[in-house]
Amino acid sequence: MRSFIQFLSIFTLILGSAYTYTGIRLVEGLNITGNFLILFWTLVVLLVLLVPVSYFISQWTTKTKIRSVFSFLAFLGLGYFTILFSLVLANDFLLLLLPHLIPDLIVWLKPSLAKLGYVPPEESQYLPHLLSLSAVLTSILLTAYGFLQTHVRLRSLTVKVPIQNLHPDLFGFSIVQISDVHVGPTIQSRFIKKVVKRINRLQPDCVVITGDLVDGPASQFKEHIQPLREIQAKYGVFYVTGNHEYYSGVMPWLNELQNLGIQVLLNENRQLKINSANLCMAGVTDLKAGNLIKTHSTDPGAAIRGGEQADLKVLLAHQPNSALEAVKYGYHLQISGHTHGGQYFPGNLLIYLFQKFVAGLHHYKGMWIYVSRGTGYWGPPLRIGSPSEVTKLVLVNPGEETN
Known part of the structure; x- marks a missing residue:
């Protein structure tokens, strides 16, 4: 204090x-x-x-x-x-x-x-x-x-991700991502209900929440994440921590999310059977989490353990720079947030001085990285030049992403 x-x-x-x-x-x-x-x-x-x-x-x-x-x-x-x-x-x-x-x-x-x-x-x-x-x-x-x-326009964005040698049963598999919602003093249940409706309208195969979902203690704001219970996804909802969860008291929040049926991934994975294909959904803690809780030190190697032979290996990591280490472990796709795309002027110009991967789809040493601009906002309730998004990532064969 x-x-x-x-x-x-x-x-x-x-x-x-x-x-x-x-x-x-x-x-x-x-x-x-x-x-x-x-x-x-x-x-x-x-x-x-x-x-x-x-x-x-x-x-x-x-x-x-x-x-x-x-x-x-x-x-x-x-x-x-x-x-x-x-x-x-x-x-x-x-x-x-x-x-x-x-x-x-x-x-x-x-x-x-x-x-x-x-x-x-x-x-x-x-x-x-x-x-x-x-x-x-x-x-x-x-x-x-x-x-x-920030308050009227919430963009739905569809992004095709071309995966080399993609298993036929994973063609068209969809992952809807929300990130950086920042539930707290100015973003509450009304906004979350709107987000959930948007997610369900996209009819996802699975949903991922890539950190900074909350911005305050669970004792004050836990009621505002309750609408997340209504998310409809065939293969479940997965979550990884962002840096703001650690500022907000992470452990009570993890309990609240698990009570909503959301699968929390702390340097671990879940194996999804998609017909005859195996998809490994892995997740790491925030890149800086170990500075606050030693046992939460990020570890992409531990996160993939047991899923090395999966047909598709997806890593959820709040900070895009997790890719610098994760690329060593054979992941096909990393899904991240954190940057907000700079959120508003002049941040959306200055952000390029601090982040290697700012927003959108990137290819790095054989691995795809998608960086969300965020679904909510942090601090000032403004977005200029970096619109908020609920993103639907669709797996396709190389060459199909422009179709």
């Missing part, structure tokens, strides 16, 4: 510094003065404090609705600010790196904007004022769009 308070304090300090920088640049760019200046800085302070306040409220009250409202407002504000901060930085670089273009830009823009009624406070502030105003308005529009993407 003490270490988390320290982390929250440092995070709030960093956030406050970034908000202050953004505020100063907008005040200068928009020439905010008088009562508007007081109102502006009051709003900035409230946005900074909303993050720690929402955490402490979640600790002090047992009322789920109150916790959810404050968490939602805090994360939405954080999402808006992240976009705004990025655009303000981009504006500053533009003004710094391209000063020789500013006079030409003013001459080019001025007539068109004048027709729209845009008049800057003074000539020298024309471009800074325009860029600041554009950053604020663009951030609002992107936040609204990102919010719509």
